[in-house]
Amino acid sequence: MLVSAEDTYNNSKLNYLKYLLFGAFVIGTLVVWILSFSLSRSALKPLYNFRKKIQEITDSNLKIRLSGEKREDEINTLANSFNQMMDRIDNAYERQKEFTGNASHELRTPIARIVAQLENQLNRDSLDPATRTNLESISEDTFQLSEMVSSLVALADINSRENSRSLMRLRLDELVFSSVADLSKTCPDFKLKFEIEQQPGNEHAPEIAGDETLMKIALRNLMKNAYNYSDNHTVDCLIRRENGQLQLLICNKGEIPDVENTTTLFTTFYRGSNTAGVSGSGIGLSIVKRVMDFHNATVFFKVIPPDTNQVLIVFDIA
Ligand SMILES: Nc1ncnc2c1ncn2[C@@H]1O[C@H](COP(=O)(O)OP(=O)(O)OP(=O)(O)O)[C@@H](O)[C@H]1O
Numbered sequence: 032m033l034v035s036a037e038d039t040y041n042n043s044k045l046n047y048l049k050y051l052l053f054g055a056f057v058i059g060t061l062v063v064w065i066l067s068f069s070l071s072r073s074a075l076k077p078l079y080n081f082r083k084k085i086q087e088i089t090d091s092n093l094k095i096r097l098s099g100e101k102r103e104d105e106i107n108t109l110a111n112s113f114n115q116m117m118d119r120i121d122n123a124y125e126r127q128k129e130f131t132g133n134a135s136h137e138l139r140t141p142i143a144r145i146v147a148q149l150e151n152q153l154n155r156d157s158l159d160p161a162t163r164t165n166l167e168s169i170s171e172d173t174f175q176l177s178e179m180v181s182s183l184v185a186l187a188d189i190n191s192r193e194n195s196r197s198l199m200r201l202r203l204d205e206l207v208f209s210s211v212a213d214l215s216k217t218c219p220d221f222k223l224k225f226e227i228e229q230q231p232g233n234e235h236a237p238e239i240a241g242d243e244t245l246m247k248i249a250l251r252n253l254m255k256n257a258y259n260y261s262d263n264h265t266v267d268c269l270i271r272r273e274n275g276q277l278q279l280l281i282c283n284k285g286e287i288p289d290v291e292n293t294t295t296l297f298t299t300f301y302r303g304s305n306t307a308g309v310s311g312s313g314i315g316l317s318i319v320k321r322v323m324d325f326h327n328a329t330v331f332f333k334v335i336p337p338d339t340n341q342v343l344i345v346f347d348i349a
Pocket residue numbers: 182252256257258260261283285286287288296297301302303304305306310311312313314315316317340
């Protein structure tokens with residue numbers, strides 16, 4: 032005879048145990064996960080901070096150093112080694128900048144003397160035609176050399192000012208007029224078409240916070256480019272205000288440079304395909320870029336085929 036009975040009491044206990052074990056497993060896993068997550072987060076926090084600091088390092092901002100806590104662990108040793116490496120790079124960079132600055136300044140005087148002596152020679156009436164042609168060619172090359180040295184001095188000037196920023200309120204329209212007036216001395220056929228776009232109810236002067244010398248160097252370079260690479264020596268210039276930005280647009284009609292990406296034009300010593308017959312060394316736009324970086328402004332070069340070259344500078348004034 033077979034007798035069976037269900038042990039309901041113990042079954043319910045077993046069921047209870049099953050849920051208890053399952054619950055304990057889930058809660059245990061969660062606790063372990065949260066604990067290990069917060070532990071690893073706090074252990075890796077210094078590395079996360081280092082990454083943020085390292086991302087701020089640029090060629091104009093080499094003074095940033097990593098600051099660890101006063102513990103003698105692997106992370107602090109790494110931070111110290113990194114800081115020592117940055118010291119060495121910073122020193123080498125400073126020495127290199129100093130050398131470029133000094134060399135350019137020293138070169139300026141002898142070149143100016145050569146230019147003056149060549150001019151004196153060329154003014155002599157007794158010069159035979161062959162010598163005159165030779166001297167004229169030397170004079171042209173020396174003029175280009177002097178322009179290049181002036182550009183290098185300008186670059187050195189930007190470097191030295193980066194350590195002692197003193198910005199003043201400057202009117203963009205006045206800067207444009209003054210650089211055009213400077214340029215007209217050497218390019219008398221320079222024609223400027225100038226316009227300011229005012230929004231109704233916003234008749235503020237087009238002012239920026241800037242360094243006058245550097246802004247003039249940049250604008251002179253842009254105006255000279257627009258003049259040199261235009262068909263009609265006419266430069267269109269527009270100042271407008273848009274969404275808390277002050278924009279300066281400089282346009283000229285002429286052959287457009289054949290480049291895939293116009294940011295290439297801002298590379299030092301790069302010259303485009305449209306430079307036939309125009310002397311230069313490819314430093315102008317890189318100076319402009321450096322000056323605009325100094326002012327936290329952005330500069331864009333846009334080509335609108337078939338023949339419009341456009342430089343746009345955007346200042347954030349909001
Ligand atoms: N307004 C412009 N219109 C057409 N092409 C331009 C204009 N500005 C610059 N470019 C192109 O960009 C190149 C780089 O300009 P950048 O001013 O740096 O050098 P450069 O004018 O050739 O020489 P440098 O300015 O040193 O005398 C130029 O060679 C030219 O091809």
